[in-house]
Amino acid sequence: MIRSDPPDLKSLQTLAVVAELGSLTSASTALGVTQQAVSSRIRALEVRTGSPLVTRSARGSQLTEAGLLVAGWAKDVLDAAERFEVAVAALRDKSHSQLRVGASLTIAEHLMPEWLIAFQTGSGNPAAVDLVVANSRAVIEQLRAGARDIGFIETPDVPSDLESRVIAFDELVVVVGVNHPWARRRRALSAAELASTALVVREEGSGTRRTLELALDTLEPKIVLAAPASILPTTTAIRSTVASGRAPAVLSSLAIRDDFTLGRLARVRVAGLTLKRPLTAVWVRNSTGLPENAERLLSIALTHAR
Known part of the structure; x- marks a missing residue:
């Protein structure tokens, strides 16, 4: 049965930092919170899991076997939270968009967040992304209308009037x-x-x-x-x-x-x-080709697919 209350991301992040740095003091410094706050978050996780997660000694803090297991799970959750934030930012940031992307639902939900993280972190001057999620037919129509720079679709019916590249x-x-x-x-x-x-x-x-x-x-x-x-x-x-x-x-x-x-x-x-x-990238056929940022996102998609 799924719990009604989701895990606290700050507590999971704290456990991950303790695992990395090996002490509650170092974790409190890295996170910018008090050592009492770090201890409180670890205790909350221990109550939730029903197991001791960290052992404390003069040499520092070490994760128990249960702590190592939970820290591994925590990494998956924290990575997913980061992908979520990047994707939401792309949906929210409409005012100064430099790259307009359309993506069908499966790609948007399961592949695009990772691509966007790589896109935003792989350049010294990251561009804002305006992401619209729709079915493949709607993405194609938005491209034809000039509303998107590049689209990612899932349909086998790839229109001949658009340029295309199979991603995976x-x-x-x-x-x-x-x-x-x-x-x-x-x-x-x-x-x-x-x-x-x-x-x-x-x-x-x-x-x-x-x-x-x-x-x-x-x-x-x-x-x-x-x-x-x-x-x-x-x-x-x-x-x-x-x-x-x-x-x-x-x-x-x-x-x-x-x-x-x-x-x-x-x-x-x-x-x-x-x-x-x-899974196909599509864009409007013209003499200038893809805009630079769209070309970079396409390259990231191809790399991650491989």
């Missing part, structure tokens, strides 16, 4: 709640069984939905998707609906890694159906 490939998987009958089946689904089942899907224009439609369309004979069980605007909403056991869905493998690890969703094999799509 993304696998889509069929997922169900752990109590759904499909979660216990040993035999792979057929493409026909999947197509005849009412799924939870994104709206038209979504790259995920279009990839599934095209994959079924290439089969012989062609298979048409049944009417959806629900049409939802975000991957998060789809994941929650699927986890409740109401209906299956097809989602990006990027979006459901934690759900598998935590046992919220189960993956279902499908025979004879390839669900793989390109």
Whole structure:
């Protein structure tokens, strides 16, 4: 069961600094707080975890085995918080934008934060980023309208009037709640069984939905998707609906890694159906090419994909 109160980021940061510097005194200096505040944050974490995390001695402070484990988890949370802050700053900073970026939902949620961190820290004069998140079709239309400098889309339908570069490939998987009958089946689904089942899907224009439609369309004979069980605007909403056991869905493998690890969703094999799509950078074709900052973000995306 998920706790209603999220972990305190300052306490997690304090534990990480104590682990790095080896003393509460050094941690208090580095964080700019009193040693009493450092001790209080560590105690709060110890109460939350039910385990001693730090042992204190004349030689300094050392993490216990439990402390080392929690510090490792804390790093993941702190890294995610940093990615969140960078991404939110890109959404918020509209007034002096030097780079206008459009990104479809899966890329924006699972890849773009890391790219933006590299973009902002990799230059002596970081540019402000104006990030708009929309489905692939909307990103393409914004580029054509001149509202974006570069876009990142997930649809296989890459328009020929735009310049494009494939960044990576993304696998889509069929997922169900752990109590759904499909979660216990040993035999792979057929493409026909999947197509005849009412799924939870994104709206038209979504790259995920279009990839599934095209994959079924290439089969012989062609298979048409049944009417959806629900049409939802975000991957998060789809994941929650699927986890409740109401209906299956097809989602990006990027979006459901934690759900598998935590046992919220189960993956279902499908025979004879390839669900793989390109993740593509797109921009308007012109004589001057990409703006310098857009070129730099594209390079970062390509590097991280490799």
